[in-house]
Amino acid sequence: MVPRKTTTRERLITTAAELFRRQGYAQTGVNQIIQEANATSGSFYHFFPAKEDLLLAVVDHIAEVFESGIFAPAAERASDPIDEIFTILDLYRQQLSTEGFTFGSPMAGLSTEVSENHPQVRVRLAEIFADWSGRIEELLRRAGSRLPPSLDRTALAQFVVCTIEGAGLGTRLNQSLAPFDAAIAQLSSYFDLLGDRIGGTTAVATAGRPASVTSPVSDWRSW
Amino acid sequence: MVPRKTTTRERLITTAAELFRRQGYAQTGVNQIIQEANATSGSFYHFFPAKEDLLLAVVDHIAEVFESGIFAPAAERASDPIDEIFTILDLYRQQLSTEGFTFGSPMAGLSTEVSENHPQVRVRLAEIFADWSGRIEELLRRAGSRLPPSLDRTALAQFVVCTIEGAGLGTRLNQSLAPFDAAIAQLSSYFDLLGDRIGGTTAVATAGRPASVTSPVSDWRSW
């Protein structure tokens, strides 16, 4: 379950990240983390003075996974800025489910659970979302004249992030990727309409979409 | 803090609903609920055999609040279907903050926290979201020719719900209504573009938007 040849510290973090995502922070006991990470109480408190310190490490870990598993590959793979955005969404989609189970956004759960009780963590999470939004905003700027000049790139970027997280919630509740696909399809439609505004009907649409995004989706409510 | 002339059962439910929203389900102890509701352990377990039974009651309570505080007033107040949708969003906006504090969606937190550990509750929450989506879908149908005939009303309705929940997350994380307002503004823009498709540039826009929706919003990331 846990990759070998890793340090105990790493195992504790990756194990905790998975458990927090599945069960939540409060409902995951230190004992369970220790057990599933093949560690001991002594090791745990050697690395992390308190459970909350592990939480901070987990949040940073999630941010790193986003970077190495989503943003970096998307930048490498995509042919143009708009395509890169939808590639990001497609890679994010893959992160939503592990081993056949669908747990929704890795960050949304922590965000709601933690924001009131651990202000420090809340600020960190907000920073990560802002960073994410900023990256998308940058891509929207690079799209240049393919989007209306009057378009508020900042607002649209935030909207993309907001959509993703909302879709992640539907995904988790319905234990299906259909809600996510449906949301991305709508976002795609929005982008198309924005492109229409500035000339030909395919200014944005020609960028292409990853297959999973354009594929037909089932009814969210029938899962 | 708690309305007088209520039954103990009602006080326990409303108090728990508020605490669950603020702190989460797992991080709210039965003792705290009892204390803030001016009840006793005996009363609590007389009405609710276990904490989880209270949770179910709280979920139903939230659904009722949505009905009486959002959907019913919106239906009464709105002049046409599209306007009614944005009135719903505006009323929802008001529910996002209580007493000056912004806690985000009442249901999103429970959804993520509870979906894995309490399948029964998860199904109930999914039903409520589906009901919500269905109501909006019905309004989209009633909008008739003001939206493109080819438009998938079901998908768009789900998208509206998804947007709301995603925006609620941003609202909570940033402790500001700005992310919500920004998201609704984008949604409004999307509706406008959809309206453009079928004739005059104001087919949808003329429906008007509640003031809070059209007001300028600050940058999400600068709160």
Next chain:
DNA sequence: GTCTATACCCTGATAGAC
């Protein structure tokens, strides 16, 4: 229906040998 007192377990965290 409501009260007080309490059982019992699991939690996060510590101590000290190795």
Next chain:
DNA sequence: GTCTATCAGGGTATAGAC
């Protein structure tokens, strides 16, 4: 850095008088 043993406290839930 890792181990075992253990603590103190708060968690849910119960018992039984009123």
